[in-house]
Amino acid sequence: MTKQALHIVKIGGNIIDAPEALASFLANFAAIQGPKLLVHGGGKIATSMAADLGIVSQMIDGRRVTDAESLRIVTMVYAGWINKSIVASLQALKCNSIGLTGPDGAFVVSKKRNSEPFDYGFVGDIEHVKAKDLAGLITAGFSPVFAPITADVTGQLLNTNADTMAQALAIALSEYFETTLTYCFEKQGVLMDPNDDNSVISQINPANFAQLKADGIVSAGMIPKLENALKAISKGVQAVRLCHPDFVSQPDKGTRIQA
Numbered sequence: 001m002t003k004q005a006l007h008i009v010k011i012g013g014n015i016i017d018a019p020e021a022l023a024s025f026l027a028n029f030a031a032i033q034g035p036k037l038l039v040h041g042g043g044k045i046a047t048s049m050a051a052d053l054g055i056v057s058q059m060i061d062g063r064r065v066t067d068a069e070s071l072r073i074v075t076m077v078y079a080g081w082i083n084k085s086i087v088a089s090l091q092a093l094k095c096n097s098i099g100l101t102g103p104d105g106a107f108v109v110s111k112k113r114n115s116e117p118f119d120y121g122f123v124g125d126i127e128h129v130k131a132k133d134l135a136g137l138i139t140a141g142f143s144p145v146f147a148p149i150t151a152d153v154t155g156q157l158l159n160t161n162a163d164t165m166a167q168a169l170a171i172a173l174s175e176y177f178e179t180t181l182t183y184c185f186e187k188q189g190v191l192m193d194p195n196d197d198n199s200v201i202s203q204i205n206p207a208n209f210a211q212l213k214a215d216g217i218v219s220a221g222m223i224p225k226l227e228n229a230l231k232a233i234s235k236g237v238q239a240v241r242l243c244h245p246d247f248v249s250q251p252d253k254g255t256r257i258q259a
């Protein structure tokens with residue numbers, strides 16, 4: 001039997017923090033026909049909220065070093081304000097969204113990251129996705145909206161990178177759906193020249209990724225994002241793409257990932 005298509009989309013903090021861009025993206029997302037799932041980040045807002053409270057945020061390899069105070073902030077920001085704002089907006093657009101974190105339904109279970117070689121604090125790496133139950137929720141007509149907060153088997157909340165969460169959900173759900181994964185961010189795609197939106201690299205595979213990294217053309221948060229994208233395409237996700245949120249429904253736009 002052929003599997004039904006499932007569109008998984010991830011949006012990051014730069015879009016969430018720009019009300020017009022977010023509203024325009026959510027209208028595009030709501031218009032996608034058929035099963036769909038959204039994963040959101042919000043790192044930029046968490047960093048500014050932490051700064052307001054006098055807490056300096058430290059990022060290493062795209063992961064936030066998350067102490068107990070930071071964990072409280074990121075949980076309130078991601079699972080609270082951002083998640084509920086997005087779900088309410090999608091409901092107003094007649095998209096039957098349901099806001100979730102890892103521990104809701106135990107859909108995503110993580111494990112605290114090893115403290116060697118560096119202690120990231122309360123950061124979780126995903127161990128298991130309860131894909132069958134989540135597929136059931138999607139088939140019942142809900143569009144899950146995941147915040148990047150998970151928990152381990154003891155109930156400890158953990159902060160999880162949103163790009164990784166999207167990758168893990170896409171891989172696990174590929175057992176039940178023909179899954180496509182789209183990372184939306186504020187540029188037109190992965191660029192040869194970060195200041196030139198016309199320099200989109202149309203395809204990235206493991207070989208040219210290694211070269212782009214060595215040449216310093218991809219840097220910062222783009223490196224873990226592409227590592228997640230490459231993992232997804234190598235583990236059963238049908239199509240993976242990075243693009244501007246305006247083009248979420250135009251598969252020929254942006255950067256396509258190849259195994």
Ligand SMILES: Nc1ncnc2c1ncn2[C@@H]1O[C@H](COP(=O)(O)OP(=O)(O)O)[C@@H](O)[C@H]1O
Nearest residue numbers: 012013014185187189190191217218219221222
């Ligand atoms: N070659 C590149 N092309 C496009 N963006 C790049 C590139 N190299 C680094 N970046 C940076 O990666 C960022 C996207 O990663 P990140 O900030 O983690 O996004 P998000 O918060 O949406 O997950 C872009 O805003 C850009 O500053």
Ligand SMILES: CC(=O)N[C@@H](CCC(=O)OP(=O)(O)O)C(=O)O
Nearest residue numbers: 012013041042043063064160162
């Ligand atoms: C462990 C870890 O780094 N978690 C991320 C989760 C949010 C995120 O990934 O947000 P963007 O998609 O907007 O970058 C963080 O706190 O920044």
